[in-house]
Amino acid sequence: MTRMNIPYLLGTIFTPDRDRAKLIGFFLHFANGWLFSLVYVAAFQILHKATWWLGAIIGLVQAIFVLTMTLPVLPALHPRMADEQYGPTVVRQLEPPGFLGLHYGIRTPISVLVAHTIFGIILGAFYVVK
Amino acid sequence: MRAEVSKIQDYAIIGNGRSAALISNRGSLDWLCWPRFDSASIFGAILDAKTGGYWSIRPAGAAKIRRQYIDNTNVLETTFSIGSGKMVVTDFMPVTSEEEKKRRLWPEHEIIRQIRCDEGETSIVVDFDPRLDYGGIVPKIKNAGKFGWRIDIGTNVFTLRSEVELVPSDGDGLSAKFTLKSGDVVAFSLTFSAEAPGVVPPLDKLATEKLNLTIDWWRQWAAQSNYHGPYERHVTRSALVLKLLSYAPSGAIVAAPTTSLPERIGGDLNWDYRFAWLRDASFTLHALFGLGYKDDAEAFVDWLLHATRLTRPELRVVYDVFGERPPPECELPQLRGHRGSRPVRIGNAAIEQVQLDIYGEVVEAVSHFTRKSRKLDRDMQKMLRQCAEYVCEHWYQPDNGMWEERDERRHYTHSRLMCWVALDRILDMQARGQLDGISIEKCKAERQRIREEIEMRAWNSNLGAYAQACGSHEIDASALLLAYHSFEDASSQRMRQTHERIRERLVPRLGLVYRNERSMNRHEGAFAVCSFWEADFLARGGKLSEARKVFEAALAYANDVDLFAEEIDPETGDALGNFPQGFTHLGVINAALALRDCEGGTVGFKS
Numbered sequence: 001m002t003r004m005n006i007p008y009l010l011g012t013i014f015t016p017d018r019d020r021a022k023l024i025g026f027f028l029h030f031a032n033g034w035l036f037s038l039v040y041v042a043a044f045q046i047l048h049k050a051t052w053w054l055g056a057i058i059g060l061v062q063a064i065f066v067l068t069m070t071l072p073v074l075p076a077l078h079p080r081m082a083d084e085q086y087g088p089t090v091v092r093q094l095e096p097p098g099f100l101g102l103h104y105g106i107r108t109p110i111s112v113l114v115a116h117t118i119f120g121i122i123l124g125a126f127y128v129v130k
Numbered sequence: 131m132r133a134e135v136s137k138i139q140d141y142a143i144i145g146n147g148r149s150a151a152l153i154s155n156r157g158s159l160d161w162l163c164w165p166r167f168d169s170a171s172i173f174g175a176i177l178d179a180k181t182g183g184y185w186s187i188r189p190a191g192a193a194k195i196r197r198q199y200i201d202n203t204n205v206l207e208t209t210f211s212i213g214s215g216k217m218v219v220t221d222f223m224p225v226t227s228e229e230e231k232k233r234r235l236w237p238e239h240e241i242i243r244q245i246r247c248d249e250g251e252t253s254i255v256v257d258f259d260p261r262l263d264y265g266g267i268v269p270k271i272k273n274a275g276k277f278g279w280r281i282d283i284g285t286n287v288f289t290l291r292s293e294v295e296l297v298p299s300d301g302d303g304l305s306a307k308f309t310l311k312s313g314d315v316v317a318f319s320l321t322f323s324a325e326a327p328g329v330v331p332p333l334d335k336l337a338t339e340k341l342n343l344t345i346d347w348w349r350q351w352a353a354q355s356n357y358h359g360p361y362e363r364h365v366t367r368s369a370l371v372l373k374l375l376s377y378a379p380s381g382a383i384v385a386a387p388t389t390s391l392p393e394r395i396g397g398d399l400n401w402d403y404r405f406a407w408l409r410d411a412s413f414t415l416h417a418l419f420g421l422g423y424k425d426d427a428e429a430f431v432d433w434l435l436h437a438t439r440l441t442r443p444e445l446r447v448v449y450d451v452f453g454e455r456p457p458p459e460c461e462l463p464q465l466r467g468h469r470g471s472r473p474v475r476i477g478n479a480a481i482e483q484v485q486l487d488i489y490g491e492v493v494e495a496v497s498h499f500t501r502k503s504r505k506l507d508r509d510m511q512k513m514l515r516q517c518a519e520y521v522c523e524h525w526y527q528p529d530n531g532m533w534e535e536r537d538e539r540r541h542y543t544h545s546r547l548m549c550w551v552a553l554d555r556i557l558d559m560q561a562r563g564q565l566d567g568i569s570i571e572k573c574k575a576e577r578q579r580i581r582e583e584i585e586m587r588a589w590n591s592n593l594g595a596y597a598q599a600c601g602s603h604e605i606d607a608s609a610l611l612l613a614y615h616s617f618e619d620a621s622s623q624r625m626r627q628t629h630e631r632i633r634e635r636l637v638p639r640l641g642l643v644y645r646n647e648r649s650m651n652r653h654e655g656a657f658a659v660c661s662f663w664e665a666d667f668l669a670r671g672g673k674l675s676e677a678r679k680v681f682e683a684a685l686a687y688a689n690d691v692d693l694f695a696e697e698i699d700p701e702t703g704d705a706l707g708n709f710p711q712g713f714t715h716l717g718v719i720n721a722a723l724a725l726r727d728c729e730g731g732t733v734g735f736k737s
Contacts, residue, residue, distance in 0.1 A: 001285060002285060003285050003287065003323060003324070003325065003326055003327055003328070004327065005325060005326035005327065008325075008326040008327065009326075009327060012235065015232070016231075016232065016233065016234050016235045016236075017231065017232035018231070018235075018236070020232070080235055082277070082330060084275070084276070084277075085276075086276065087275075087276030087277060087332070088276075088277070088330045088331060088332045089332055090234070090332060090335075090336055091234075093234075093235045093237075093329045093330055093331050093332070094235060094327055094328075094329060094330075095277065095287075095289075095323070095327045095328040095329070095330050097327070103274075103287075103327075104327055105282065105284070105285045105287075106282065107285075
């Protein structure tokens, strides 16, 4: 579907070693999932309800935020990512995501939307507001 | 689009232990499959100059061409001399140590083509015209600005970067025309990414640094060889070819990096060799251990054990690089074949065949391993027990034989020989205390029955030779392997007579040997590895001077960078079949080892 391999992207912030990057990135991505679920939980608590469709909406909003706000600033944050304006350098060789992450494959935006929506649906369906 | 067609021997190979590319002596990259040997091609002009796709770098006029590998490496240098100008194209796939890869991002796959002007001024023409999926897809090449030119296909991306301006050409590709002056250097880099965001390397100094790292890596690998003997240059090149044919992530060694290069120009004997054949196993281990490449030998044995695990006790004739079943054989109608040799096939139907010789190959390979390396672990012992049991039960059955004849199954002498080898080596390992749990009496009895069968039924007294099959009247060069595998002394009366018949019937001229009479009738070329079997046979029989003559005559058929295809056209000396062929290069190494050892008196017949 997409080359937007999040563990690899996160891991290469810390190391250029492909295998180690994937390992580090996997744990970071896993931890991120837990952290973000707290944001979802906060939203459910504020709204006093948790349903699958509400989770889906929050997931969708997060996906749109990632695609339009996070990905464009990634080259500025990632120490090994090349910049659109200056091209690759010896240190910064990683391909930047481009508009809506389209450099990582034409299905990247769809993949991001679907993945976050499913994440929201699961949280919304199983979380019980007390 | 271009019309020029190169011959098979016009090519040289570069690679990185995962895939390989063939580059012609005109500077055209005409074969590349990414990400692995058996993936679909992105450049396939070797199979169809019009629609296969190519990437050419050449001077803008007729030039004198000379090429070579940088000493003890797989880095190719092609020198074009035109008037007072001289330019050198250096082609390589970057390789380096794992430590170096941890220091900096490396693309998943990359080819670098660096152009250096050494003298005067040279006008250069570059044409980049890829065709994906074996010429079936004309890709859209998008300008990605500072990130070069991109081809997005599914989740995969190819990125071409260069230090000169590329523009869309009249066709569907890109082109560039520019002039270099003495001392100028420019580079092109083509990368491929499939699993993660691409790594897009800068060129300039980094390309030169990668070149130096690649040269160092190959030289360090080549220096692991402990071979110091006759024909060292050819032995080293053959070892480097074998290393290029090995798939580093698994240890598998593919037979050749190409498909459907014809065994007869204009004919239909076109097969896909981008898989690993068990038939080559014992030759491979003998060569790797013989040269001192212990790590590579161990990686190959590990692959062997892994690949065969799911099918034991039955073994498949051929596996893919991860030990899976190769895809079914099919034809590619969009490609017209090398010099019109249709059809182009991918996949290989040999997977459906029965070849009993492979049991001997595998057991012999493990036997080399235990002689030179570690002890037998439980898994190896289990495999050997299964092989012993299987061979005892099935050795008398007909099969398709080592040459994979597709017409009918026969009682091939070579298959019998290898069944004998399987039991003989298993009994040896048992006697050395490395293996238990086999039925010794049964193995000994069956080994003796196989010997009697070969001596009585494969020996044809009218012919005065060991025949191709039991009861057959045909000669086959594989009979020379009776001596190689120590079934019979090379200087015995029968083996000398067999060699004489082979000389009479299968040798069109010194240094060339047809594999058998059937292949002659099919107008195939002489089978290159058989020439080296003959040299090996003569060396084992004590005829060292004759062995050297045969060996040198055969070496003369290598191309300008010492590469061999599967076959040689006896009329023209042209290379035929898939290229470069691992089996032939194994023959070069093993014959050289035999010559060295026989001259040193360390090879003898084990009675």
